[in-house]
Amino acid sequence: MAKPVETVETPAAEGHGKQTWPLWEVFVRSSRGLSHVHAGSLHAPDAEMAVRNARDLYTRRNEGVSLWVVPASAIVASDPDAKDEFFESPKGKDYRHATYYTKSEGVKHL
Amino acid sequence: MSGESATRITPGNAFRPEDVAAQVAQGLEVSEDVAEYALRLGDDALILAQRLGWWISRAPELEEDIALGNIALDEIGHARSFLTYAGAAWGKSEDDLAYFRGEDGFRSSFLVEQPNGDFGKTIARQLVISVYQHELYSRLVDSADATLAAIAAKALKEVDYHRDHARQWALRLGDGTEESNRRIAAGLVSVWPYVDQLFQDDELIERLGGVAVRPSELREPFDAYIAAVLAEAGLEVPQVPHAMTDKSRRRHSEHLGYLLAEMQVLAREHPGATW
Numbered sequence: 571m572a573k574p575v576e577t578v579e580t581p582a583a584e585g586h587g588k589q590t591w592p593l594w595e596v597f598v599r600s601s602r603g604l605s606h607v608h609a610g611s612l613h614a615p616d617a618e619m620a621v622r623n624a625r626d627l628y629t630r631r632n633e634g635v636s637l638w639v640v641p642a643s644a645i646v647a648s649d650p651d652a653k654d655e656f657f658e659s660p661k662g663k664d665y666r667h668a669t670y671y672t673k674s675e676g677v678k679h680l
Numbered sequence: 681m682s683g684e685s686a687t688r689i690t691p692g693n694a695f696r697p698e699d700v701a702a703q704v705a706q707g708l709e710v711s712e713d714v715a716e717y718a719l720r721l722g723d724d725a726l727i728l729a730q731r732l733g734w735w736i737s738r739a740p741e742l743e744e745d746i747a748l749g750n751i752a753l754d755e756i757g758h759a760r761s762f763l764t765y766a767g768a769a770w771g772k773s774e775d776d777l778a779y780f781r782g783e784d785g786f787r788s789s790f791l792v793e794q795p796n797g798d799f800g801k802t803i804a805r806q807l808v809i810s811v812y813q814h815e816l817y818s819r820l821v822d823s824a825d826a827t828l829a830a831i832a833a834k835a836l837k838e839v840d841y842h843r844d845h846a847r848q849w850a851l852r853l854g855d856g857t858e859e860s861n862r863r864i865a866a867g868l869v870s871v872w873p874y875v876d877q878l879f880q881d882d883e884l885i886e887r888l889g890g891v892a893v894r895p896s897e898l899r900e901p902f903d904a905y906i907a908a909v910l911a912e913a914g915l916e917v918p919q920v921p922h923a924m925t926d927k928s929r930r931r932h933s934e935h936l937g938y939l940l941a942e943m944q945v946l947a948r949e950h951p952g953a954t955w
Contacts, residue, residue, distance in 0.1 A: 591741060612743055619848060623743040626750050 593642040594620040596627070598634040606638050614639075695834040697760035697774065700827060704768040714825060715769035716787070716884055717892050719777070720929055721816075722762025723788040726778060727936070728809060729755035730943050731796055740799055747845060751806075754838040761831040779947035783937050787929040791874040793936045800853055800863030805871045806846035811905050812878050813839045815898040824890040847909050854913025861914065868910075869918045876922035877929075884928070 591613040597606035609628045614620035620639040628634065648656055664670045673680055704710075710718075732752035739745040763774040791809060796802045817839055820832035853864040879899040885892050903917075910917055925931070946953070 591743075613741055614743060615852065619852075622845065622848065623747065626747045627743065630750070 591615050594624070594639045595642050595645060596620075596624045597638040597640070598624075598628050599636040600633055601635045606636065609633075611642060612639075617641075695761070695830045697757065697764050700761045700764040700831070701774075703827065704764060708768060708827070710765060710768040712769055713884060713887055714828070714891060715766040717888055718762045718766035718828065720787040720789075722759045722766060722777075723786050723929075724792050724809070724813075725755040725762065726759035727786070727788040727939065728792040729753070729759060730939055731792065731794075731805075732802075734796055735802065744799075748802075751842050751845065754835075754842065758831065758835045758838070761834070765827055765831070775947065779944045783932055783940060784930065786932065786936065786940070788932065788936065789874065789877050789929060790923060790925045790933045791871060791878060793933045793939065794871055794874060795935055797867060797870065798863055800860065800865075801867030801870055803846055803849045803853060804864055804867030806842065807850050807868075807906070807909065808871055808875055808878075810839055810843040810846045811902055812898065814843045815901050815905075816893055816895075819893040819897070823892070828891065850909055850915070851913045854910070854915040864913075865915055868915065869920055872918040872920050873923035874925065874933075877925035877927065880925075880927035882927040 592615075593611055594614055594617075595611050596609045598609040599606045609624075612620065612623050612627055614623045617639065621637055624637050624639050629637065660666060729752040732748050732755065735748040736745050736752075739748055759778070760774050763777045767773055767777050791805065794801075794805060796805075814836070817832040817836040821829050821836060823829040823832065850864060853860040855861070879895045879902070881894055881896045885894055907917060
């Protein structure tokens, strides 16, 4: 069901005997945020350059105080074709939400 | 470039060209000698930025387009501050100095005027200029001139990144393929004749005393840093004679005239144009 994200080959590089840089996914933590949020992707020859490119591409306008880069090939994603089976289950199971429950009598401070 | 003061968008207290302009507007006095020194620093930054800007849309990868573009914009920022400050001595704006001086009015070094060549040569030039600027600005922060010190403090953080960028690429090209090693080695040989000029003292430096950084003092730390990077990259420090240059920076390489023609044509064709 799950399959790794494939590295995208740029069309221009095909057939020119040129090696393409691998794709990296970039996560930025903003000064006000607690977690790193996916910002986009980029190409870089290796991890060190990926962090630098991420700095240039995704923190130009003071967006971040911390960066993560992850090889896109290391990300395992759910299969978009199997979306229905995969995400259908919670539907109709309202009891998984706190709002489903009514307040019991005599419970204070709720 | 513009004399208009932009609204401050980013937080913090980074010292901007507009802040220099505000000081000048309040009647800050600048001596001829200090202005001449600021011109040297500003012109190196300006000409380098113009050279680097050429790479936008032409770098090996999109990401590198942006990296070189960012570095060029940082240098433009430094140039704006230095030229605004220098211009105060003659009642001229940064734009007057950037666009309406002829070749003999510029004080740039031969190194920054050198054509980009291939990516290997550009990285070789970047390595030399960024290591030099880093040594220079890290001392200029202690200048007896408060404005020069403030500009240097802002520039130093940015040049620190430029130096890292050049170092990372020098390591990868030097230690990459046979072809990449050949190209950066050739680039180093072609820029090396112009290294010497950066470290020459002259009468102006003597007169300025504690205001200026003595260029000759920077040579030793420069050599040490470069030697370490090149050794790690599997490259050698070129052994080539230095070119005939000019320590007062009044004479220029044959490349500057063409660069200025391109850089200045719009401003001269349409003086005062804005968009």
